[in-house]
Amino acid sequence: MKLNIKNTFTSENPADSNLENSRRQVTEAVFSYANPKKTNAPKVLHISPEMASELNISEEETKSEFFKNIVTGNEIYPNTKPFAMCYGGHQFGNWAGQLGDGRAINLFEVQHQNKNWKVQLKGAGETPYSRTADGLAVLRSSVREYLCAEAMFHLGVATTRSLSLSLSGDDVLRDVLYDGNPAYEKGAIVSRISPSFLRFGNYEIFAARKDVKNLKVLVDYTIKHHFSHLGKPSKENYINFFKEVSERTLNMIIDWQRVGFVHGVMNTDNMSILGLTIDYGPYGWLEGFDFGWTPNTTDRQHKRYRYGNQPNIGLWNLYQLANALYPIIEEVEPLNAILEQYKIDFEHRSLRMMQSKLGLYTNHKDDLKLIQNLEDNLQLVETDMTIFFRNLANFDKVDKSNSLNIIENAFYNLDDISDEVKIQWNLWFDTYFQRLQMEFHTNEDRKEKMNAVNPKYVLRNYMSQLAIDEADKGNYDLIDELFQLLKKPYSEQPKNQKWFAKRPEWARNKVGCSMLSCSS
Numbered sequence: 001m002k003l004n005i006k007n008t009f010t011s012e013n014p015a016d017s018n019l020e021n022s023r024r025q026v027t028e029a030v031f032s033y034a035n036p037k038k039t040n041a042p043k044v045l046h047i048s049p050e051m052a053s054e055l056n057i058s059e060e061e062t063k064s065e066f067f068k069n070i071v072t073g074n075e076i077y078p079n080t081k082p083f084a085m086c087y088g089g090h091q092f093g094n095w096a097g098q099l100g101d102g103r104a105i106n107l108f109e110v111q112h113q114n115k116n117w118k119v120q121l122k123g124a125g126e127t128p129y130s131r132t133a134d135g136l137a138v139l140r141s142s143v144r145e146y147l148c149a150e151a152m153f154h155l156g157v158a159t160t161r162s163l164s165l166s167l168s169g170d171d172v173l174r175d176v177l178y179d180g181n182p183a184y185e186k187g188a189i190v191s192r193i194s195p196s197f198l199r200f201g202n203y204e205i206f207a208a209r210k211d212v213k214n215l216k217v218l219v220d221y222t223i224k225h226h227f228s229h230l231g232k233p234s235k236e237n238y239i240n241f242f243k244e245v246s247e248r249t250l251n252m253i254i255d256w257q258r259v260g261f262v263h264g265v266m267n268t269d270n271m272s273i274l275g276l277t278i279d280y281g282p283y284g285w286l287e288g289f290d291f292g293w294t295p296n297t298t299d300r301q302h303k304r305y306r307y308g309n310q311p312n313i314g315l316w317n318l319y320q321l322a323n324a325l326y327p328i329i330e331e332v333e334p335l336n337a338i339l340e341q342y343k344i345d346f347e348h349r350s351l352r353m354m355q356s357k358l359g360l361y362t363n364h365k366d367d368l369k370l371i372q373n374l375e376d377n378l379q380l381v382e383t384d385m386t387i388f389f390r391n392l393a394n395f396d397k398v399d400k401s402n403s404l405n406i407i408e409n410a411f412y413n414l415d416d417i418s419d420e421v422k423i424q425w426n427l428w429f430d431t432y433f434q435r436l437q438m439e440f441h442t443n444e445d446r447k448e449k450m451n452a453v454n455p456k457y458v459l460r461n462y463m464s465q466l467a468i469d470e471a472d473k474g475n476y477d478l479i480d481e482l483f484q485l486l487k488k489p490y491s492e493q494p495k496n497q498k499w500f501a502k503r504p505e506w507a508r509n510k511v512g513c514s515m516l517s518c519s520s
């Protein structure tokens with residue numbers, strides 16, 4: 001396994017001069033050196049062949065002892081120095097001070113085919129940023145991160161990627177429900193990959209400490225390596241940089257809304273500077289369409305990170321980033337203009353996205369109303385988002401007599417479908433029918449286009465949980481089955497029809513299915 005190792009991040013950013021792996025405040029540094037912890041009985045459970053080849057690792061090599069040892073932290077790749085990054089963040093709306101990679105350790109940077117990838121282990125032991133926790137991760141949360149990152153990529157949503165999922169062979173104590181009943185679970189390690197793991201919080205921490213010098217070093221590094229098309233770092237380009245981060249963040253969130261993904265913990269330390277979905281924790285997928293839904297039990301009361309609020313939170317987080325960048329820009333106006341533009345772009349992009357989900361490719365003045373009425377209808381009774389939109393592609397613009405039947409299997413409880421509900425839906429279908437007459441696409445053309453934006457298969461919460469329960473018993477087949485399924489989320493896969501189904505009743509209130517905790 002011969003990797004083309006680079007050190008741009010560690011050689012161009014200030015390192016923590018303290019080499020001890022002890023928990024502390026780290027100042028004037030972007031990262032601290034820290035080695036992964038050796039584990040008892042490492043075992044690789046799954047590998048993404050696609051990501052291995054992105055790093056120039058052959059299939060043969062992924063089966064080696066050496067690969068296993070690297071992706072579980074038991075061996076360090078020659079001439080590399082693992083490290084943890086220093087960042088802060090706003091958690092649930094409040095400044096939380098220093099957070100940092102408490103259980104993520106960056107192994108190295110690999111350059112291959114003009115791409116530069118950072119390779120990171122999640123759950124490989126403590127770092128100076130571990131605060132009061134152990135730096136470890138459990139199988140449950142690792143399966144979820146591993147599968148979801150790849151699923152999101154294939155859905156066309158910007159995301160970090162997964163390379164491998166492994167057991168550490170050590171047990172980890174966790175109190176899943178935070179109710180004083182901790183239990184041992186299997187420890188696991190995910191190796192994940194991204195062009196960068198930098199977060200809004202990496203910039204915020206320097207601004208909070210009034211360390212403008214190092215803030216500038218990090219921003220200059222970011223522009224040089226990740227936004228080089230903007231040109232040399234300058235005050236003007238700091239503004240352009242912020243503009244692009246704002247646009248990428250919006251793009252990502254519009255895609256989340258399109259596929260029904262709820263991140264669950266949109267703290268600024270979980271916001272990637274590249275606009276990638278990062279840190280898959282208590283995330284969830286909408287089953288019943290519901291703007292008010294959040295999977296995260298910690299957020300149950302205020303629902304700050306609920307589905308319908310994600311675009312607003314994206315903006316709120318960008319305000320925090322704008323504040324952090326202000327010391328090197330020193331002008332409020334251009335930053336405000338970009339934040340204002342986010343709101344305008346959101347309205348526009350959101351409409352476009354919903355039009356595409358409905359198969360509408362021209363603009364009509366009443367489209368917004370049509371969409372709002374649809375969103376109201378979807379919330380009349382519990383209606384499965386994924387099944388609804390997928391089936392809507394079967395709507396016949398020539399004969400509307402069958403409309404309700406098309407979406408019938410999206411309803412969770414047919415007894416809920418009162419005459420009143422039927423009237424509301426028929427009214428909506430009448431308007432939709434008329435609206436479709438203004439489009440020149442045939443039924444077949446429209447269906448093909450709609451099926452390219454409305455996925456058939458998503459990683460429903462109960463699907464992960466089934467894979468986790470099996471894996472806990474030592475059977476990893478379902479992990480692979482879901483991994484393969486989710487490589488083609490927009491395709492009809494007749495053999496996999498069973499995964500195009502509503503959440504089963506047993507999963508309605510089950511921990512891990514509808515309720516996720518941050519304990520991971």
Ligand code: AMP
Pocket residue numbers: 099100101102103104129130131133134135136137265267269270279281518520
């Ligand atoms: P999160 O919101 O889950 O992304 O995590 C917030 C912060 O807590 C980050 O700084 C994490 O590195 C840290 N953290 C979460 N879990 C652990 C853990 N088991 N050990 C050490 N640090 C952790």
Ligand code: MG
Pocket residue numbers: 269270279
């Ligand atoms: Mg995080």
